[in-house]
Amino acid sequence: xxxTELKLLGAWPSPYVMRPRIALNIxxxxxxxxxxxxxxxxxxxxxxxxxxxxxxxxxxxxKPICESLIIVEYIDxxxxxxxxxxxxxxxxxxxxxxxxxxxxxxxxPNLRILSTAEGEAKDQVxxxxxxxxxxxxxxxxxxxxxxxFFGGGQIGYLDIAFGCYLGWLxxxxxxxxxxxxxxxxxxxxxxxxxxxxSHPAVxxxxxxxxxxVEYGKSLVAKYRAAKAASS
Amino acid sequence: MANAEVVLxxxxxxxxxxxxxxxxxxxxxxYEYKEEDLQNKSxxxxxxxxxxxxxxxxxxxxKPVAxxxxxxxxxxxxxxxxxxxxxxxxxxxxxxxFWADxxxxxxxALGRKIWATKGEEQEAAKKEFIExxxxxxxxxxxKPYFGxxxxxxxxxxxxxxxSWFYAYEVFGNFSIEAxxxxxxxxxxxxxxxxxxxKSLPDHKKVHGFVLELKKRLGIE
Numbered sequence: 001x002x003x004t005e006l007k008l009l010g011a012w013p014s015p016y017v018m019r020p021r022i023a024l025n026i027x028x029x030x031x032x033x034x035x036x037x038x039x040x041x042x043x044x045x046x047x048x049x050x051x052x053x054x055x056x057x058x059x060x061x062x063k064p065i066c067e068s069l070i071i072v073e074y075i076d077x078x079x080x081x082x083x084x085x086x087x088x089x090x091x092x093x094x095x096x097x098x099x100x101x102x103x104x105x106x107x108x109p110n111l112r113i114l115s116t117a118e119g120e121a122k123d124q125v126x127x128x129x130x131x132x133x134x135x136x137x138x139x140x141x142x143x144x145x146x147x148x149f150f151g152g153g154q155i156g157y158l159d160i161a162f163g164c165y166l167g168w169l170x171x172x173x174x175x176x177x178x179x180x181x182x183x184x185x186x187x188x189x190x191x192x193x194x195x196x197x198s199h200p201a202v203x204x205x206x207x208x209x210x211x212x213v214e215y216g217k218s219l220v221a222k223y224r225a226a227k228a229a230s231s
Numbered sequence: 232m233a234n235a236e237v238v239l240x241x242x243x244x245x246x247x248x249x250x251x252x253x254x255x256x257x258x259x260x261x262y263e264y265k266e267e268d269l270q271n272k273s274x275x276x277x278x279x280x281x282x283x284x285x286x287x288x289x290x291x292x293x294k295p296v297a298x299x300x301x302x303x304x305x306x307x308x309x310x311x312x313x314x315x316x317x318x319x320x321x322x323x324x325x326x327x328x329f330w331a332d333x334x335x336x337x338x339x340a341l342g343r344k345i346w347a348t349k350g351e352e353q354e355a356a357k358k359e360f361i362e363x364x365x366x367x368x369x370x371x372x373x374k375p376y377f378g379x380x381x382x383x384x385x386x387x388x389x390x391x392x393x394s395w396f397y398a399y400e401v402f403g404n405f406s407i408e409a410x411x412x413x414x415x416x417x418x419x420x421x422x423x424x425x426x427x428x429k430s431l432p433d434h435k436k437v438h439g440f441v442l443e444l445k446k447r448l449g450i451e
Contacts, residue, residue, distance in 0.1 A: 051333065051366065066300045067332055077321035090308035094296045101298055102282060135282065 006031040009045050011038060013215050015069040015164040017056040018205050022160050023075040027082035045201035069100055072160060086157045092143075092155075096150070098228040099139050100161035107132040108165055109173050115220050120208075122176070123174035129180055136162065137186035146187070148195055155199060163196040175220075237262035238290040240276050242269055244440045246339065247299035248287040249391035249430045254303045254339055255299040256426035257382070258408045259309040298330055316384045321412055330377065331388040332369060337363040338392050345401040346441050357403050361410045368414045375420060382424060386417075390427055397434035 008031050010017030024031055036042055036055055048057045048064035058065045058074065065074050076085040083164070087093050110129045117125050143150050143158065150158035173180050183190035197206055239255065239262055241248035253263055258353045267276055267286050277344065279288045279295035288295050289302040307316040317324050342361065344356035367389065371377055375384035396418075398406050408415045421427045445451075 057259050060322075063322055065322070065329075067329055070328045070332065071326070074321050074325040077324065089295070090305055091291075091294055093308065094301050096303040097301045097304070098296075098298055101301065106282075 005061050007034055007059040009033070009034050009036060009042070009048065009059070011036045011054045011151075012207050013212060014055060015143060016166075017166060018202075018207075019068040019160050020056050020058055020071045020075060020162040022155070022164070022201050023072045023085055023204040024125075025205070026037060026085060026155060027075060027079040029079055030077075059069060069097075069104075069157075072157060074107050075159075082157075083154055085151070087151070087161070096156065096158045096161075099143075099150075103136070103162045103165065107136070110164070110169075111168055114172055114176055115216060116177075116223055124179055125198065126176075126180070130182075130185070133186050137189050140188045140192060143214070144192075147218060149192065155201060159192075159196055163193075164201065166193050167207045167212050168216075170209045172215050174209065174213050175216050207211060211224055236290075238265060239263070240267055240273070240279065240286050240288040241263050242267050242286050243432055244394075244437050245286060246391035246395060248297045249394070249432075250387050251287045251289055251302045251306070252430035253387050253390070253426050254306040254316060256429055257314045257316065257387070258306060259313060260310060261305070276409070300335065300388065301448060303384065307384070316378070316387060318383070320380070327377070327384045330367065330385045333363070333367075334385075334389050334392075336388070341401050342392065342395060345399045346445070347448075349451070353403065354397055357405055360399070361405075361407070364407065364411045364414055368411050368417075371413065371417055377416070382421065384424075388424055390418060390421045393422070394431040394434050394437050398438040401438055402441065 006029065008020055010021070010033060012035065021033070034042070034044070039216075044059075045055065046053055048059055049055075049066045052066065054066070056066075056068055056071060058071045058192055060074075060078070065071050072085060087096060104166060107129070110132070111123050113125045114122065114129065130174060140150060142150065147153050149155050150162070153161075169181060172178075181190055181193060196202055225229070237255070237260055239251055240249070241252070243262060243266060252264075265275070267273060269286070272284060276286065276288065277284055279290055280286075280297045283297060285297070287299055287302060288297050289305065290296075291340075296305045303316065317327055326365075338360070341356045341360040345353060345360060348356065367377075374380070376382045377389070396415075400407055422431065
């Protein structure tokens with residue numbers, strides 16, 4: 001595939017941008033990565049995703065596809081001769097999508113809340129995050145059936161959906177000085193996290209934790225400044 | 232796939248439940264409908280959806296599928312030989328999923344603000360609600376359905392909210408038809424289909440439900 005036929009609009013700290021990058025790596029598909037500058041959106045982004053104006057956006061032969069998990073499904077269906085990302089059984093697919101929606105809607109937002117939480121509120125959100133990880137540990141045990149990944153022997157949809165958050169999970173642990181992913185409590189997930197992060201399709205697109213911590217701290221500082229200014 | 236045991240845990244005014252009812256009807260699947268009392272959730276619901284404890288839950292051969300969009304996609308895949316809801320082309324599928332996701336992000340939440348709030352908050356919600364519907368109207372264009380010539384995934388996902396339009400209009404004091412006439416035409420066209428007719432409650436009943444809900448929640 002000519003590089004010009006496939007572009008991905010994204011930004012290095014975004015977990016959502018990681019998702020199509022991993023999917024394209026799994027399929028061994030080459031693409032042009034266009035980095036958006038934080039704080040200003042390119043003309044191409046505004047034209048390609050006028051509804052949400054958000055990254056990632058995959059542009060394939062001039063046609064844009066938006067929303068990270070929808071992009072992952074598109075990649076799986078379009079490059080169907082490569083390794084499969086979604087399971088083939090309809091029920092297994094539904095389960096993978098269920099947990100993908102769970103991490104996006106219920107679990108990850110708590111990491112953002114944690115970054116600026118203090119005192120009792122901080123303890124409470126830590127509890128929520130850890131409870132979520134317990135649920136995900138159960139899901140991992142059931143879905144992986146003793147294999148390495150949620151997808152079995154290979155990385156699949158749910159590995160990608162949840163695994164993209166590992167960078168920020170580790171960054172949050174450093175920023176808030178708390179252990180969230182505990183191998184004593186969730187041994188399956190702890191092992192999976194290491195294996196996933198070092199997988200060839202993942203390791204080059206997983207942002208470094210220290211860079212995320214630096215970026216995260218700058219976001220928190222901006223939030224606090226804005227809050228102080230408005231009070 | 233054989234029509235083995237299919238059960239739907241649902242709640243009659245839920246637009247999310249309606250999606251699953253429509254999809255099952257489109258595929259001609261016989262199922263057992265179980266009405267949940269959301270103030271007193273059944274043991275079965277808590278067992279089948281322990282994570283969210285919400286309806287709808289589709290139970291197929293004892294195995295639960297929760298989240299309405301996931302359930303509709305599951306139905307489309309498990310009974311793929313009849314009335315396909317999603318197109319087969321990957322790009323068109325991605326488009327359909329994008330608009331379904333848009334409906335979920337915008338229509339329900341904004342609709343809720345229209346009946347649950349007042350003043351500036353309500354006015355802002357009404358404005359954004361109409362903008363969102365207009366965007367979808369534009370996407371529909373001159374086609375009879377979002378699916379093109381035939382009723383499809385996005386139609387299934389959006390049409391349940393038509394049963395709530397009357398309630399939104401009364402509480403929001405505005406006319407959706409005046410703003411989005413083509414969308415109302417589309418909704419009426421969909422309502423002529425038996426699958427939709429069977430699955431959507433009467434809009435006055437929905438209005439009555441919202442009145443009671445407001446009382447129970449202590450909203451003026």
